[in-house]
Amino acid sequence: MAEYLISGETAYVPEDGLTAAQLFSSHEGFTYNDFLMLPGFIDFEADEVDLTSPLTRNLKLKTPFVSSPMDTVTESDMAISLALMGGIGIIHHNNTAIEQAEEVHKVKKYKQGFIRDPVCMGPENTLRDLLEMKKSYGFSGIPITDTGKLGGKL
Numbered sequence: 001m002a003e004y005l006i007s008g009e010t011a012y013v014p015e016d017g018l019t020a021a022q023l024f025s026s027h028e029g030f031t032y033n034d035f036l037m038l039p040g041f042i043d044f045e046a047d048e049v050d051l052t053s054p055l056t057r058n059l060k061l062k063t064p065f066v067s068s069p070m071d072t073v074t075e076s077d078m079a080i081s082l083a084l085m086g087g088i089g090i091i092h093h094n095n096t097a098i099e100q101a102e103e104v105h106k107v108k109k110y111k112q113g114f115i116r117d118p119v120c121m122g123p124e125n126t127l128r129d130l131l132e133m134k135k136s137y138g139f140s141g142i143p144i145t146d147t148g149k150l151g152g153k154l
Contacts, residue, residue: 057087063087071095076106083107122148 053064065087067074071094079089091103110116119133120143134140139152143151 061086061088066090069093076103076110077131079103079107083110084112118143118150120145120148120150120152122146122152124148 037038051062051064053066055061055066063086065082065085067078067082067087067089069090069092071092074089074092076091082089089107091100091107093100095103103150105122106116119137121133122145124126125144125148130140130142133142143154147153
């Protein structure tokens with residue numbers, strides 16, 4: 001009976017659900033708890049599964065890694081992590097337009113393997129300052145620039 005329900009080869013529809021054919025032909029989005037998959041009752045091979053997800057009318061993702069645009073979920077770090085896996089992070093809108101643009105800029109300028117926001121020191125800093133930084137951050141490879149800031153001459 002389950003084989004017929006999943007493949008949609010029967011007119012029988014249980015009171016609390018739909019056949020797979022009805023479910024997937026509705027063109028609606030679903031979450032993990034919207035339906036129950038019964039193990040051992042599938043009539044297709046794993047290589048027949050298509051995970052392509054339409055993000056917009058003209059943009060499709062082959063891997064459905066998309067984060068929620070919530071302030072507790074997606075900022076630049078999450079968007080970068082998802083991009084490295086082939087997905088996309090939607091930056092939330094609970095910031096000002098300038099803050100949103102800064103988050104997007106962080107993602108776009110990311111270069112894998114490079115330190116994105118290095119801690120810098122200036123020529124006026126002492127060895128004691130360096131040791132305190134090492135204790136605080138856990139590393140001692142700190143660039144010394146003429147201004148003590150990123151963008152200064154080394």
